[in-house]
Amino acid sequence: MIVQDVTKYVENRTGHSLNRDEGIHHGNGEQIVKGATVAWMATPDAIRAAGEARHELLIVHESLYYPYDVVIAPDPPADWEDWQVNRQRRSLLEQYDLNLVRIHGSADEICILDLFAKVLGLENEVFSDEQYLKIYEISPTPLRELAKSVKERTGMSGLRIASAGDMDRMVHRVGLPWGGMGLFVNVDYQQRLLEHGCDVFIAGETDNYGFRFAAECGIPMIETSHEISENPGFRRFSSMLSAAFFDVEFQFYENDCVWEIM
Numbered sequence: 722m723i724v725q726d727v728t729k730y731v732e733n734r735t736g737h738s739l740n741r742d743e744g745i746h747h748g749n750g751e752q753i754v755k756g757a758t759v760a761w762m763a764t765p766d767a768i769r770a771a772g773e774a775r776h777e778l779l780i781v782h783e784s785l786y787y788p789y790d791v792v793i794a795p796d797p798p799a800d801w802e803d804w805q806v807n808r809q810r811r812s813l814l815e816q817y818d819l820n821l822v823r824i825h826g827s828a829d830e831i832c833i834l835d836l837f838a839k840v841l842g843l844e845n846e847v848f849s850d851e852q853y854l855k856i857y858e859i860s861p862t863p864l865r866e867l868a869k870s871v872k873e874r875t876g877m878s879g880l881r882i883a884s885a886g887d888m889d890r891m892v893h894r895v896g897l898p899w900g901g902m903g904l905f906v907n908v909d910y911q912q913r914l915l916e917h918g919c920d921v922f923i924a925g926e927t928d929n930y931g932f933r934f935a936a937e938c939g940i941p942m943i944e945t946s947h948e949i950s951e952n953p954g955f956r957r958f959s960s961m962l963s964a965a966f967f968d969v970e971f972q973f974y975e976n977d978c979v980w981e982i983m
Contacts, residue, residue: 722966724778724820725750727757730965731827740826742793746785747811748820754778754966759959760974761948763810763821770974772817779821780962782828782955785810824958829853829900832961833954837899840953841874841923847894848917853902854910856919861891864921868943871923879982881944883932892921892941898931899950903942905930915940925950946978 728739728750757778758771763785771779784790786807791797801807814821834853838846843857859867865888872880882888896914901907903924908931911922915938922935926947935942956973963971 722754722969723750724748724752724754724822726754726966727778727780727822727824727962730962731824731831734831734961735827739824742784742790743823743825743827746792746821746823747814748778750820752777752820754820754969756970756972757962757966758972758974759955759962761952761955761976763814764976765809765813767974767976768810768813768817768819770972771819772813774970774972776970776972777818777820779814779819780959781821781823782825782833782951783823785821785823826853828955828958832957833951834897834899836954836957837897837925837950841871841895841897843895843897852913854913854917855897856914856917857895857897859893859895861893863889864892864941865889867892867895867921867923871943871945875945875949877945877949877978881927881932883936883942885936885939885941887941890941894918894920896922897950898922898924898927898942900925901947903927903931903935903944905934907931908934911935911938911940946980948976948978952976 754777756776758776759780760767762783763781791801845858846855847858848856868882896919898910902910905928922942924942924944927944952975959971959973
């Protein structure tokens, strides 16, 4: 196996070329790979885990550098390569002689959204389209009880909830703005869910504007976290790669939720 075999595998699974933000973002596509680490984000700890395992490749889901997707931005900050976070990540990749591949929307398409639904116990898919839009039907449930179930199933110590004014309202049609789809920059995703009769959101990551958009539409939103909503699916993606490239050692590094409730 060489690095670019991963990108070819993904293209074969999805039936289309990699998305613009995906591909080899550090290193050499011709490098022979005997070991690979798969992680949601290339944090320093994830890079070290790959390096200490003596792997040649780190496969991630999220943007390697800040600002988000800076490598394809039309007008990036002139000094972005010198930002502390970017210097540190690049230095560690070079220290361990690691190559890095980003698989973003293609992994969402292959398994990430479906695994988030599975973790939440959502089985009755009643709407789906080719733009990652899925809605699930559940028995009418008080919002308070649904939030409790989400907390238990994700193992989180606490959740943020925009209740739209009523924690005891009954909900039954669940939309999943997973990952960062609950953020204000992606409110068009919330809008499309609304147009198909969704009455509650279970999100990955959101923010004030994202919460307010949902609340003003009268739709409660339960937030988990970006990592927790995507780790299960990316772990599955790691298993799929391991099965496809059986002569390569794969390990999954789990990025924990970056915040905690005091």
